[in-house]
Amino acid sequence: MSTETIIWLIPLPPALAFFLIVLFTNRNKALSHTIAIGAALLSWLGSMIVFARALGVERLGERPFTSSINWLATGDTWFKIGVLVDPLTALTLFFVAWTVLMIFIYSVGYHNFGQPEGDHDHKGLPPHGATVEEHGSKHVVPSVEPMYSRFFAFIGLFAFGMFTLVVSDNLLTLFVGWEIMGLCSYLLIGFWYGKKSARDAAVKAFMTTRIGDVFMLLGIAYLYSVTGALSFREIFTETTLHTLQIIPSGVLGFSTAGLIGLLLFIGTVGKSAQFPLHVWLPDAMEGPTPVSAMIHAATMVSAGVYTVIRMFPLLSLDTQTMSVIAFIGAFTALFAATIALAQNDIKRVLAYSTISQLGFMIAALGIGAYIAAVFHLITHAFFKALLFLGSGSVIHGMEHGVFHTGKHEVDPQDMFNMGGLKNKMPITFWTFLIGGFALSGFPIVTAGFWSKDEILADAFAHNLPVFLTLAVAAFLTAFYTMRQITLTFLGEPRTEEARHAHETPWTMTIPLIILSVFAIGFGWIGIPEHFPLLGGLVPNWLHEFVGGTLAEHPEAVEFSWTPLLTSLVVALGGLGLGYLFYRNVNSPAEDKLQLGFLKNKYYVDEIYNAVFVKPAIWFADKVVYQIMDKGFIDGILHLFGPGTQGIGDGIRNYFDLPFINRFLGDGSANVTYFSGEKLRVIQTGRIQQYLMLALILFLAIGAILYFFVFSV
C-alpha cells in the first residue's frame, strides 16, 4: 500500500471497533476488548509504518506525505479535506499510537476482566467486588466492570478522534476530531454516571472545553473568511502568511494573524486545560483511570498543544499573541504546580501536574521554542501516561486491600492511606519512579530532563521572566512528585488496606514497563549538540527532524551553563527536599503545606460558581423560566388553547349537530322511514288492486297530459 493510503486508513479501525462493539458485541466482553485492542493494534501498525517511512524521507518537511480529496463544492472551488504527514505529525502519530495501544491493553486488567460478576454491582457505578469461596473460606475479590464493552467502545471512538485530528491536513477535520474527543471525554468522565460527582465532572468538562471550542470555531471561520482556505499547506505559504500579518484585524491592535491565532489558542486553553479554563481537568479524575491517562497523555490535552504547535507559523507572526501565549503558559505552569503541592488524591496531584506541564509546553511555544515544545509534548505524553497508569495500578492494588479488610469507607486514592507500597507492588513502584523522575526532570537518564532542559534553555535565551517562572514551577514539580512517591510507596504502610495491597495483573504491568522504556529512552533523541560530555555522542536527531516542519529551520540556542545548572538544581533539589519533608509525614495534619487556598485550588471553582454558574442558574430560573417561558410563551399558548376550543365548540354546536347530524343525517332517514310507513298500506298483495291502481294512475296521468300538455 502507498503511504498515503495507510495514512487515510489509520483512524478508521478504532471507529469501526466503536460501531462493532456498540451494535453487535456489546454483550460479549472478551470479543469487545479483542475488537478494540485489535483496532488499536491496526492503527498502531499503520502509524509505525508511516513513521518508519517518514524517517526514510530526506527533508520530509518540504515534501510531506499528502493526499486530499474534494469534499464540498464552495462556489467555483472545492473545499478539500485530506491527510498530511510531516515530521510533527509523524512524531505525534508515534506517541499517540503507542500510548493509545498501551492504555487499551491496560484497561483490560483495570476493569478486572476475568473476574466474577459483582454481588451487587450496578451499571454506572464502579464495581464493588464479588464474594468467592475458595479453599472453604469466603473472601471478596474485585469484580468485573458491568459496562466493560461500553468502555472499550468509547475509548475506541476517542482514539478515532485523536488519529483523525493528527493526520488531518486542514483545520476543519482537525476540529471534527477535536469535537469527537470532546464528546468522548464527556462520555468517559461520566462513565460511572451513577455517581453525582462523575456526572457533574462530565458536564463541567464538556461545558468548559465548549467555551474554548466556540472561540476556536470563530478563529477557524475568521481564517477561512480571510484566506479562503483551511488546509495547512495552503495557509502556511509565504504570501498567505504575509497577507495575514499585514492586515490589521481592528481589535486591540492585533493583526489578523494575531487575532486568529489568539482565537485558536483559546480553543487550546480549553482543551489543554490552561488557566483560566483549567478547572475541568482535575474533576475529570472522576472517570476510570485509563480514561485519565487517555485524556491527559495520549489524546485530549495533547491535541490542544498539538494544534497550537501546528498553527505555530501563524501564531508566531504576531508578537502580542505570542506574549499572551507565553504568559498564560508560564502562569499556568506555576499556578497548577502550587495547587498540586496540597492535593492528597493521587490522581489529582497528577492532574495538576499535567496542567502545569502543559503550561511548560505552551510557554515554550510562546517564546518561540518550537522544537522544545514538541519534544516536551512527546516525552510528557509517555511519562504522564505511565504515571496515570501507574496510579491506576496503585489504586487497583489498594482496592484489593479494601476488599480484603471490607472497610469500604477507606479511600483507595488518598495518598495518606498508602505508604510502603514499594514492596507490595514492585513493578508499579519502579515504573512509577521512572515516570515520576521523568516528570521531575531527573538529570541525564530520564526523557523529561532533556525536554524540560531544552525549554529552560530556550526560555533563558529569549525571555528571562518566563525562565524564572518555569524554573520555580520545575522545582515545585520535582517537590510534589517526590512527595507523592514518598507518601505512596516509601515508609511503612499507614493502613491495613495498604498492608494488603497487591501487585496488579500482567495486562496492567506490561504497559507500564513498555511506557517506562519510552520515559527513559525517548530523551536521548534530543540531546543538544553542545551539551557537556554527552553532546555530540548521539546526533540531535529530533532537532533536525522536527525543525524541518517549519519553512525556516530554527536555530539551536547557544549552550549556556545557567539553565543547565538551574534544571539540575531544581530537579535534584526538589526531589531531595520532597523526600526529606515527607519522609516522616504520616497524616494530613503533619503536612505543613495543607494550606487552605492551595487545598481549595485558589477558590477558582468557587469564584466561577459565584460569577458564572449561580447567575446563569438565576437567569435561567427567574428570567427564562418564570417570565419568558411561563409568562410569555405559555401565555400565548393559553390564548391559543381556549380560542381554538371555542371555535371548535361553536362549529360543533351550531353547524355540525343541527345541520349535518339532525338535518342531513337524521332528516333523510326520517323522510324515507315516514314515506315507507305511509306507502306500505297500498302494498296489499292482491293483483287486481294493483291493476286497479295502475288503471287509475294511467287515467289520471293521461288526463293531466291531455288537458295540460297536449292541449297547449
Add this chain to the structure above:
Amino acid sequence: MVPLSWYLIFSAALFSIGLFGVLSRRNLIAILLGIELMLNSVNVNLAAFWRYGDVTNITGQVFAVIVFAVAAAEVSVGLALVISVYRKRNTVIADEIDMLKF
C-alpha cells in the same frame, strides 16, 4: 262500408268489457278470459286500421297474427299457472292469492 269509428267504438267497448272482467271477476280463469277479450279488441283495431289505411302494406295483419300467437302462448302458460296454484293452495280465487306483499 261502415265507417272506421264504428270499429273503434266496438273495439273500445270490447276492451272495456275485458278490463272490467279482469278487475271484477274473482276467478283466475275468468280473469284470463278478460285478458283474451282485451287482446282481441286490439286485434279488431289492428285489422280496422289496416283496412282503412294503405292496403298494400300488410303490417297490421301480421301484427294481429303475432298477437294471436302471443295470446295462445299466454293462455297456455296462464292456465298451467292456475292449475299449479290450485294444487298448492286449493283455490283459484284471486283475492286469496295475496302473497305479493311485504
